[in-house]
Amino acid sequence: MAVNEEHKSQIKSKERVSERGEVFTAEREVNAMLDLVANECLRPDSRFLEPACGDGNFLSAILKRKLAELRRKYKKSNRDYEKQAIVAIGSLYGVDIMNDNVLACRERLFAIWDEEYTAHCKGDASDEVREAARFIIGRNIINGNALTLMCVDEEGKDTSAPIVFSEWTLISGTQMQRSDYTMSDLLTYNDNSVEDGMGNLFALTEDEKEEGGIFLRRYITHYKKVQDYGD
Numbered sequence: 001m002a003v004n005e006e007h008k009s010q011i012k013s014k015e016r017v018s019e020r021g022e023v024f025t026a027e028r029e030v031n032a033m034l035d036l037v038a039n040e041c042l043r044p045d046s047r048f049l050e051p052a053c054g055d056g057n058f059l060s061a062i063l064k065r066k067l068a069e070l071r072r073k074y075k076k077s078n079r080d081y082e083k084q085a086i087v088a089i090g091s092l093y094g095v096d097i098m099n100d101n102v103l104a105c106r107e108r109l110f111a112i113w114d115e116e117y118t119a120h121c122k123g124d125a126s127d128e129v130r131e132a133a134r135f136i137i138g139r140n141i142i143n144g145n146a147l148t149l150m151c152v153d154e155e156g157k158d159t160s161a162p163i164v165f166s167e168w169t170l171i172s173g174t175q176m177q178r179s180d181y182t183m184s185d186l187l188t189y190n191d192n193s194v195e196d197g198m199g200n201l202f203a204l205t206e207d208e209k210e211e212g213g214i215f216l217r218r219y220i221t222h223y224k225k226v227q228d229y230g231d
């Protein structure tokens with residue numbers, strides 16, 4: 001899939017519209033809405049959650065904006081570009097109840113990310129970093145029910161597993177910290193998170209998070225090796 005994606009239909013079938021309310025937002029509307037938070041779309045670490053993401057119309061447009069800014073900013077440093085491109089992909093979260101949408105969203109985000117990464121870093125681009133990006137996308141785009149906050153099976157039925165989001169933070173140089181939280185705890189502890197649908201999901205301070213006992217697990221590793229720790 002090319003970064004300049006072709007215009008696509010807003011509806012897949014009448015059944016899906018009536019069963020799941022599935023009507024995709026047109027690119028023009030997506031971009032008009034993103035223009036309202038244009039500066040946030042430029043920062044690689046500015047986090048966005050699309051709670052009924054479909055195949056990622058908002059997330060993919062945000063990713064393109066973030067990567068375009070990185071390309072402009074890190075013309076001369078492939079190393080810094082690569083690190084920040086991982087931060088950028090780690091900042092995008094989505095949930096959808098339809099498994100095919102989740103798979104399509106993950107593929108779409110990876111295709112956009114990889115095309116930009118490969119074009120920018122050329123001979124310095126590596127499969128290890130591509131795997132890191134894929135892993136992060138797989139964790140951040142979740143097949144779940146945004147109303148019950150539970151993961152779902154392939155038929156869209158709730159399982160016993162809660163939706164868990166990983167917070168990805170570059171903590172020093174090349175070290176990436178992954179901290180996992182249930183979506184339920186994030187929404188309970190963070191009143192700001194749902195105000196505008198794109199609030200700061202992990203807005204609590206580190207002390208507040210630890211005092212509240214809400215993080216489930218934490219891993220710290222090189223940003224190229226996030227796929228080597230945890231599932």
Ligand SMILES: C[S@@+](CC[C@H](N)C(=O)[O-])C[C@H]1O[C@@H](n2cnc3c(N)ncnc32)[C@H](O)[C@@H]1O
Nearest residue numbers: 022023024025052053054057096097098145146
């Ligand atoms: C109106 S579409 C919007 C898709 C995308 N956000 C966009 O703007 O193009 C609604 C999406 O919500 C999903 N959906 C419906 N109920 C859901 C639920 N309880 N939890 C998560 N996703 C749900 C559908 O599968 C569909 O992809």
